[in-house]
Amino acid sequence: MNTPLPASTDPQALSAVVFDWAGTILDFGSCAPMGAFVRLFEQFGIALTIEQARGPMGVAKWDHIQALGRLPEVAAQWQARHGHAFGDADVDRLYEVFTPMNAAAVADFADFIPGALEAVAAVRARGLKVGSTTGYNRPIMEVVTRLAAAAGYVPDNLVCAGDLAAGRPSPLMMWRCFADLGIWWPATVVKVDDTEVGIQEGLHAGTWTVGVAVSGNAMGLTLAEWNRLAPAEQQVRRSVAAARLEAAGAHYVVDSVAELLPVLDDIGRRLRGGERPQR
Missing domain, CATH: 3.40.50.1000 (HAD superfamily/HAD-like)
Incomplete structure (x- = not known):
C-alpha cells in the first residue's frame, strides 16, 4: 500500500x-483604508471621493497613493493647489502621513x-x-x-x-x-x-x-x-x-x-x- x-x-x-x-x-x-485615503488628501487640500479612494484598493499603499494622484481630477487639483505636477516625491510625503493615520484608524474597524x-x-x-x-x-x-x-x-x-x-x-x-x-x-x-x-x-x-x-x-x-x-x-x-x-x-x-x-x-x-x- x-x-x-x-x-x-x-x-x-x-x-x-x-x-x-x-x-x-x-x-x-x-472601510479603514478608504477613510484614511480621503482624510489624507483633504489634509493636502485635495477633495477625493469615496469612489475614487476605493479604486486601486488592494495594492500596496504607496502604489495606491500614486494611482490616486494620477487621476485627472486629482492631478488637476494638485497642480492648482501646490503649483507643480503630482510626482513620486509627493507620494513619499503623503505616504509618511498615511501610515500612522491608517494605523490609528484600523482599531475602529477591527471587528x-x-x-x-x-x-x-x-x-x-x-x-x-x-x-x-x-x-x-x-x-x-x-x-x-x-x-x-x-x-x-x-x-x-x-x-x-x-x-x-x-x-x-x-x-x-x-x-x-x-x-x-x-x-x-x-x-x-x-x-x-x-x-x-x-x-x-x-x-x-x-x-x-x-x-x-x-x-x-x-x-x-x-x-x-x-x-x-x-x-x-x-x-x-x-x-x-x-x-x-x-x-x-x-x-x-x-x-x-x-x-x-x-x-x-x-x-x-x-x-x-x-x-x-x-x-
Whole structure:
C-alpha cells in the first residue's frame, strides 16, 4: 500500500488557504483604508471621493497613493493647489502621513466579518494551512495583528506590502507564502480576497481564487449599511460587486468567507479529478 503524501506535497489535495485581511477576514466593507485615503488628501487640500479612494484598493499603499494622484481630477487639483505636477516625491510625503493615520484608524474597524473565525477554524480542522497577504505595510499590520490575535486569529504566516520588490497583482507575496508554509504545488492553494488585484495575485501565482463580493471593497458598505438595504437592492448590488471579481478572473465568488467551505469541497473534488486552476 502506498503511504499517503502530506497535504503540502500531494498535487491532488488542498494544502492551504491564503486570506486577505481587510474586507475578507475583518473590517466589513474595507472601510479603514478608504477613510484614511480621503482624510489624507483633504489634509493636502485635495477633495477625493469615496469612489475614487476605493479604486486601486488592494495594492500596496504607496502604489495606491500614486494611482490616486494620477487621476485627472486629482492631478488637476494638485497642480492648482501646490503649483507643480503630482510626482513620486509627493507620494513619499503623503505616504509618511498615511501610515500612522491608517494605523490609528484600523482599531475602529477591527471587528471580524461574521463567520470568519468559524471558517478559519474549519479550514484548520481539515488539516489545511492558513496563510495571509495584505496591501497594508508592516507598521499598520503590527496594529491589526495584535487586535486580531486578541480575538483568536493568528494565521500561519503574514506577507505585507513592502516586504518584497513588488506587491499585488504580482505573485511575489503568494510565492513567499508558499515558501513560508512549505507548499510545493500552487494548484493546491486557494486565495481568498475582496479586491480585483488580490484575485489577480492568486491567478498569477497559479492558485484557485475566491472573491468575496459583499463583505469587501467591491461592495464598500459597512455591515449595518448592508443589512439596511431591501433584499432587491442587495441583489442588485451583489450582482455588480460579483461581476467585478468575476471579470478579474475569480474562479468562485461568494458573499463572504462564511460561505467558503462548500467552495473548498468543490475545489477538492476538482483537484482529485485532475483539474487545475485556469487563468
